[in-house]
Amino acid sequence: MDFAKHSSAQPPRPGDLLSTLSTPLPVIDEDVLASNIERVQSYMDSHGLAFRPHIKTHKIPSLARQQVEAGARGINCQKITEAEVFADAGFEDILITFNILGEQKLARLAALNERIADLKVVADSIVTVTGLAAYFTARKPLTVLVECDTGGGRCGVQTPDEAAALARGIVASRSLKFGGLMTYPKANTEAAVEHFFIATMAYLAVDGIDCAIRSNGGTPSLFNAHLVPTATEHRAGTYIYNDRSMVRAGHCALEDCAMHILATVVSRPTPERAILDAGSKALTSDLLGFGDYGLILEYPDARIVGLSEEHATVDLSRVDGIRPDIGERIRIVPNHTCVVSNLFDTMTFHREGVVTRVEAVAARGLVW
Amino acid sequence: MDFAKHSSAQPPRPGDLLSTLSTPLPVIDEDVLASNIERVQSYMDSHGLAFRPHIKTHKIPSLARQQVEAGARGINCQKITEAEVFADAGFEDILITFNILGEQKLARLAALNERIADLKVVADSIVTVTGLAAYFTARKPLTVLVECDTGGGRCGVQTPDEAAALARGIVASRSLKFGGLMTYPKANTEAAVEHFFIATMAYLAVDGIDCAIRSNGGTPSLFNAHLVPTATEHRAGTYIYNDRSMVRAGHCALEDCAMHILATVVSRPTPERAILDAGSKALTSDLLGFGDYGLILEYPDARIVGLSEEHATVDLSRVDGIRPDIGERIRIVPNHTCVVSNLFDTMTFHREGVVTRVEAVAARGLVW
Numbered sequence: 001m002d003f004a005k006h007s008s009a010q011p012p013r014p015g016d017l018l019s020t021l022s023t024p025l026p027v028i029d030e031d032v033l034a035s036n037i038e039r040v041q042s043y044m045d046s047h048g049l050a051f052r053p054h055i056k057t058h059k060i061p062s063l064a065r066q067q068v069e070a071g072a073r074g075i076n077c078q079k080i081t082e083a084e085v086f087a088d089a090g091f092e093d094i095l096i097t098f099n100i101l102g103e104q105k106l107a108r109l110a111a112l113n114e115r116i117a118d119l120k121v122v123a124d125s126i127v128t129v130t131g132l133a134a135y136f137t138a139r140k141p142l143t144v145l146v147e148c149d150t151g152g153g154r155c156g157v158q159t160p161d162e163a164a165a166l167a168r169g170i171v172a173s174r175s176l177k178f179g180g181l182m183t184y185p186k187a188n189t190e191a192a193v194e195h196f197f198i199a200t201m202a203y204l205a206v207d208g209i210d211c212a213i214r215s216n217g218g219t220p221s222l223f224n225a226h227l228v229p230t231a232t233e234h235r236a237g238t239y240i241y242n243d244r245s246m247v248r249a250g251h252c253a254l255e256d257c258a259m260h261i262l263a264t265v266v267s268r269p270t271p272e273r274a275i276l277d278a279g280s281k282a283l284t285s286d287l288l289g290f291g292d293y294g295l296i297l298e299y300p301d302a303r304i305v306g307l308s309e310e311h312a313t314v315d316l317s318r319v320d321g322i323r324p325d326i327g328e329r330i331r332i333v334p335n336h337t338c339v340v341s342n343l344f345d346t347m348t349f350h351r352e353g354v355v356t357r358v359e360a361v362a363a364r365g366l367v368w
Numbered sequence: 369m370d371f372a373k374h375s376s377a378q379p380p381r382p383g384d385l386l387s388t389l390s391t392p393l394p395v396i397d398e399d400v401l402a403s404n405i406e407r408v409q410s411y412m413d414s415h416g417l418a419f420r421p422h423i424k425t426h427k428i429p430s431l432a433r434q435q436v437e438a439g440a441r442g443i444n445c446q447k448i449t450e451a452e453v454f455a456d457a458g459f460e461d462i463l464i465t466f467n468i469l470g471e472q473k474l475a476r477l478a479a480l481n482e483r484i485a486d487l488k489v490v491a492d493s494i495v496t497v498t499g500l501a502a503y504f505t506a507r508k509p510l511t512v513l514v515e516c517d518t519g520g521g522r523c524g525v526q527t528p529d530e531a532a533a534l535a536r537g538i539v540a541s542r543s544l545k546f547g548g549l550m551t552y553p554k555a556n557t558e559a560a561v562e563h564f565f566i567a568t569m570a571y572l573a574v575d576g577i578d579c580a581i582r583s584n585g586g587t588p589s590l591f592n593a594h595l596v597p598t599a600t601e602h603r604a605g606t607y608i609y610n611d612r613s614m615v616r617a618g619h620c621a622l623e624d625c626a627m628h629i630l631a632t633v634v635s636r637p638t639p640e641r642a643i644l645d646a647g648s649k650a651l652t653s654d655l656l657g658f659g660d661y662g663l664i665l666e667y668p669d670a671r672i673v674g675l676s677e678e679h680a681t682v683d684l685s686r687v688d689g690i691r692p693d694i695g696e697r698i699r700i701v702p703n704h705t706c707v708v709s710n711l712f713d714t715m716t717f718h719r720e721g722v723v724t725r726v727e728a729v730a731a732r733g734l735v736w
Contacts, residue, residue: 127694155635267523345733365713
């Protein structure tokens with residue numbers, strides 16, 4: 001990848017000290033990253049659950065390679081553009097957890113199916129299934145899982161009865177292969193997921209339909225994945241970097257957050273106000289139920305109360321003692337790491353403050 | 369620019385119909401764009417105000433060229449990376465409205481000052497001024513404006529007295545040139561801006577210090593810019609595309625919103641719920657005080673009540689009559705257009721639904 005869009009830009013290089021790099025800059029701690037990968041894979045291994053990392057969090061093929069080398073089986077994408085980038089990088093087992101519609105996307109999905117071993121998608125309606133069926137053939141059918149709304153309130157058929165009916169529709173198509181069930185549940189609703197899977201499988205068993213994959217997902221209550229014994233695999237993305245919302249969910253400790261956004265105090269207009277050079281174009285406006293836009297590690301009592309595009313407004317009124325000076329560099333743990341990744345063309349990795357590598361966020365920004 | 373990160377991706381081409389393009393896709397109506405540029409420039413011209421468009425909204429040099437050809441004098445950037453891209457594209461009069469700190473940035477600012485005719489920055493503290501002073505020389509001094517907090521509550525000196533003191537500090541440096549005053553005010557506070565400018569100029573007049581530029585800014589109450597007669601120029605970014613928040617502010621009508629995000633209904637899990645393929649990675653989570661995440665033109669009574677990364681959850685309960693079908697394409701007017709631009713590598717332009725051009729969003733995603 002050509003990093004230089006303009007003459008004077010120089011990306012960070014291995015060996016650079018983070019303390020010398022321009023801010024705002026998201027950085028990833030290699031040791032925390034490796035530990036997060038290992039910890040979750042070990043848990044999955046110990047419970048005999050296949051683990052399928054969601055690459056939406058990082059969008060970087062070399063990170064997915066680390067996840068697979070640790071033991072993950074296949075990857076999870078949310079968009080065809082992501083899947084194409086990861087197919088180019090050699091990944092052969094890709095599940096796209098999205099209802100794919102429209103001629104352009106279907107044609108590309110068919111092309112993708114020709115060049116990787118094991119492409120799978122989901123569907124929650126007969127409209128989606130019918131659209132898919134028209135673009136594949138019995139020679140290499142596309143594997144389709146039925147997406148189930150087990151309480152998450154997003155996509156998905158609403159009942160096991162509907163799930164079974166849609167599965168029958170997939171089975172009836174010679175160009176599609178019924179792969180099983182998929183859900184993206186609310187956190188801590190393992191019993192509801194288990195019930196939905198069991199009930200649907202019971203309906204399908206009557207017709208002799210095998211339901212090979214039962215795919216559960218999510219990071220927040222990931223360490224309860226074993227409470228869905230019917231599941232055959234679990235999908236999760238955020239766990240690789242972690243963020244403030246995962247600390248709040250109890251998934252990890254603050255020290256397990258691999259991503260920090262480096263920022264600089266650029267103004268101190270009043271004793272109680274500091275302005276940082278990281279705004280909504282570095283942190284995003286994702287609140288995720290927090291009352292502010294990220295946690296400043298050096299000043300945990302400070303609150304990022306407002307963002308404009310390139311500035312954060314910080315309320316220091318609760319900071320006793322020393323308050324930050326103009327020019328001081330601070331680190332922010334973002335509310336939501338996946339959307340931060342999506343803002344930057346590159347991601348900088350480090351070990352103990354020394355840059356180890358800079359990776360292109362290869363699957364971001366693609367719209368066609 | 370090489371648009372293709374992977375083999376099967378094909379960007380839209382001139383002549384393509386929007387109705388055939390993959391979603392989610394932000395698109396810009398050429399005629400509305402041209403009308404927005406003309407309308408604001410005419411207003412500025414009629415009041416003898418210099419107009420300096422902020423390129424943060426589009427980050428596309430050819431659009432800034434349109435703005436300058438319409439009569440704008442110079443451009444406004446928020447980051448050095450933006451200024452570098454626009455300098456490469458031939459722009460010679462650039463104001464960066466940011467307190468620039470840190471060795472790397474200062475060195476690059478000095479390099480930029482060598483290669484364009486008229487670079488200007490702002491400062492609101494003696495720390496920023498001292499940092500700048502060390503990187504420039506009397507041979508080609510850097511022009512520095514004092515940033516004033518006239519009630520906006522972000523950066524800026526707090527009083528005219530402080531503004532004058534900082535201006536004296538700039539004047540005292542042989543490597544800097546005092547350029548004047550700059551503010552980014554709250555909307556509809558023209559009297560406060562005028563007062564701040566007049567009072568500061570009065571203090572400086574005592575010392576015989578000329579205050580050549582008085583730079584006011586913002587789109588929401590842009591058409592009140594003439595109520596600050598002391599201002600010599602006005603800066604604005606959002607007006608070129610406009611968005612839902614500018615309609616609410618009374619700056620424009622819904623028909624003046626040049627940006628729509630094309631999206632597709634991918635799921636209808638219940639009678640009252642639709643799911644779109646545009647999530648926080650297409651719309652951003654910017655609420656800007658709205659209770660939902662954008663306006664669906666075809667279903668104005670529908671509400672985008674939730675976003676995940678690639679899905680929008682739409683509440684249809686208030687939609688009487690026909691509700692959207694799976695596969696139906698809709699158009700969203702975003703709450704905030706500037707942050708949407710920042711998510712995409714390219715922007716697609718059209719006239720009456722036919723693609724006219726695809727431009728690289730050249731100044732986005734740069735972190736060093």
